[in-house]
Amino acid sequence: MRFGLFGGAARALGQSGDSLSYGRFIDYVVEAEQLGFESIFLVEHHFTGGGQVSASLNLLSYLAGRTTHMRLGTAVTVMPWHHPLLLAEQAATVDLVSNGRLDFGVGRGYRANEFHGFNIDPGEAQARYEEALELVMKSWTSRERFSHDGRFWSFRDVIVEPFPVQAPPPIWVAAGSEGSVRQAAKAGQRLLLDQFGSVELTGQRIGWYRDEQAKAGVTPERGQIALTRGLLLVDDAAKVDDEIRKRHGAIAALAATAQIPGRPAPEKPTGPFAVDTSDEATRQATVIGTPDDCIRRLKALEAAGVDYVLFNDPWGGIERLRFFAREVMPAFRPKAAAA
């Protein structure tokens, strides 16, 4: 089982949106690498007013200079916001300065306030995503000049530089429905599974992906599917209820941030925020409890086919990661080869 991190600076550590929170977040990531966390997948958000990470590829470029081996991911880069050739250059530069450590997560966008702010019609998101992703892939792989005359972009006689080190960096997509999971496997894309699905649903999704690989004669590999989970590890079972309350508060705050400024929030959260926030559902979809509880929950995920977990923890800080590394991680170390 591999472990990584999912999140970002500012609110991700439960702080106000000042610049210092970036410094604390950076220290957190640098120490996490030393503790054995194998990746950081950074979110990208805009116009929240809370100092969230917006320029994910710049923060990853910086982290490339402060870390040595952890994978540097986006989860996700929202394609409709970006100029596709500049994006290809920026991501290739991250891959280059990190010597091939970029994991490029891509998405269509879902936050109403971002479509509103960028003044982009949500109805165009899919078409913009497709055109931009095609252009990024072509930019990374074409060694000849090319021209493009698309719906949103046109370019003439371009060759995009620099080239990435990986040929090309892996593309990660967030998917959950059977169709989208199978489509990701068919396209050779890696899979980001959400932090709300139960163990059973997660196992089903992994099954769809592996089934599609089997049909195509592709050998499954470890680390192709990453599952995000809230990490609510505590040293005393009596603290669990408080952790659940904090998590519900964090989800509600995220949902509010995604609203168009000045408009009333919908009565019920929609889209990715329409999650079951009952205590029981939260327990089922998080890595929660004492070290023994967390080991048990992770073993259940392992039995369902999970080999890579990304932890989201907006308030526990480095102390929780140290506790996890000391008390939980050893239970998932590869067994030493028999003498």
Add this chain to the structure above:
Amino acid sequence: MRFGLFGGAARALGQSGDSLSYGRFIDYVVEAEQLGFESIFLVEHHFTGGGQVSASLNLLSYLAGRTTHMRLGTAVTVMPWHHPLLLAEQAATVDLVSNGRLDFGVGRGYRANEFHGFNIDPGEAQARYEEALELVMKSWTSRERFSHDGRFWSFRDVIVEPFPVQAPPPIWVAAGSEGSVRQAAKAGQRLLLDQFGSVELTGQRIGWYRDEQAKAGVTPERGQIALTRGLLLVDDAAKVDDEIRKRHGAIAALAATAQIPGRPAPEKPTGPFAVDTSDEATRQATVIGTPDDCIRRLKALEAAGVDYVLFNDPWGGIERLRFFAREVMPAFRPKAAAA
């Protein structure tokens, strides 16, 4: 007198456009900081086919993690290519992770192949530059949400994050004519002077800038005007002719790179490449010769009002910088205060 660097990876070290040249360039910058060079101003170019630096702000983000005090500049970020809000976010992130070391150089673009590739009408460059720069400044300074309905961009109810550390980072502009130099001083912008102007012309330009500051009652500060010079320091005067030949070759190669692919080059170079490449003009506009020669040329610049020189040297590598630091730099150390 302060010294910094001007240039980029790949061809900047006279290498082919492979990824390794980034690694060598990074080592070069990191050691240059230790030698006493106070800044790196990175170029931004696109579609050259030679692996030049395109995503300057990503390379600067990385360098923020590998350096401790050198200023991190762009020379220049070409505003018409960029999405202004994403650019504001990216540049603010560089400023944030470097703890306030960003020097933000901006320009309109001049290379025919880049306007062609991005499919942007050169006739729109000025208007795009103005609209984008205004949006970047507003993004960095507005603590309230704002909307924008411009010729090229429209946004609704945005607040751009993160905020930079500097309030705001200094804007640097390349200028040479009397009108544009005076305009930069009036706007409170810093001034990048080119690498081809003679000592006399350079002194004149500095005079215009300082005069405009005096009229406005602004106290002139050191380091507000940076002059770029080719560094052709040699250990033997007999090597000077060869250095001049190499420099002419490098300028011709740059001019060729800027051409639209497949079209015949103009008989005479145009725009910034229309420079006097006679041996004498090159001697007058470079820091060339033995250490004693270079000290003499720099003292002449100092007498003309120059207090900050950025060196461009596409082939000398770190060896030349070490030689400069050992043999030339000490002549420009501030005198110790009298006891």
